[in-house]
Amino acid sequence: MATLKDATAIAGIGQTAFAKRLPESEKTLACRAILAALDDAGIAPSEVDGFASYTMEETDEVEVAKAIGAGDVTFFSKVGYGGGGSCATLGHLAAAVATGQASVGVAWRSRKRGSGPRPWKNTAVQLPTPAQWTRPYGLLRPADEIGMLARRYMHEYGATRDHLFNVALACRNRANQNPDAIMYDRPLTREMYMTSRWISEPLCLFDNCLETDGALACVIVSAERARDCRQKPVYLHSVAQGLPAQHHGMVNYWNDDPLTGPAWAAARQLWKQADFGPDDVHVAQIYDAFTPLVPLS
Incomplete structure (x- = not known):
């Protein structure tokens, strides 16, 4: 093929x-x-x-x-x-x-x-399944769902807020080197991170994307x-989408291992169709909408 x-x-x-x-x-x-x-x-x-x-x-x-x-x-x-x-x-x-x-x-x-306002601010809207079973318990925003996933990751692997800070710091350091970045002239320190307000524990302000x-x-x-x-063109070697069995949005309640997600299904398909393997990759762009997604990936 x-x-x-x-x-x-x-x-x-x-x-x-x-x-x-x-x-x-x-x-x-x-x-x-x-x-x-x-x-x-x-x-x-x-x-x-x-x-x-x-x-x-x-x-x-x-x-x-x-x-x-x-x-x-x-x-x-x-x-x-x-x-x-x-x-x-x-x-x-x-x-x-x-x-x-x-x-x-x-x-x-x-x-x-x-x-403008975030789409999830309208909490009175009629809830579709399966959100009707989760939003009444506080999972209103993506940050809440990722916070729950992060807590499970920390429990399973012993991760701490320092590990999450390292991700936030790495991302900010890249921004500090890019004149076009919003955070170009705004460095981040550990004290700033550790004392910032909670968004959805264990995620603080700097664990969330701009x-x-x-x-x-x-x-x-x-x-x-x-x-x-x-x-000079950039060739597309392989592209894959993923939706694992019994998947449930950002938090995989119904999976045997809730820390597995769409990336697992996508990765299997991606490498199956590619003409090279992970060992050939020298640059990784990992989705960093929330800091826990990077170590979890």
């Missing part, structure tokens, strides 16, 4: 600024990021015929396609959830390009979470076309 590397590549990337309370709408930010990615690849907007984004997005492919001046759109898809689900948008477009359903695909995300405004996008084309694009 051929791998994705034989067929598809990322030809261009684009993004807007990331900050608190940007004045532009999510649609405007999305279009700016997409146009920047197309310019990076040297591809005209009229050639775009495939789109992939999140179900969580306020923007949709119909409005985006009109706004950027896309041609006939022959493929579009939505990926459930958010955050770590971003890899799947690339997988959907790679499959579409590899099977001839599209020739130029665009994946994007545009959010203004730094400007909520920001901004957008980013990338362009997926065939490997053959990518060789003639403006930038």
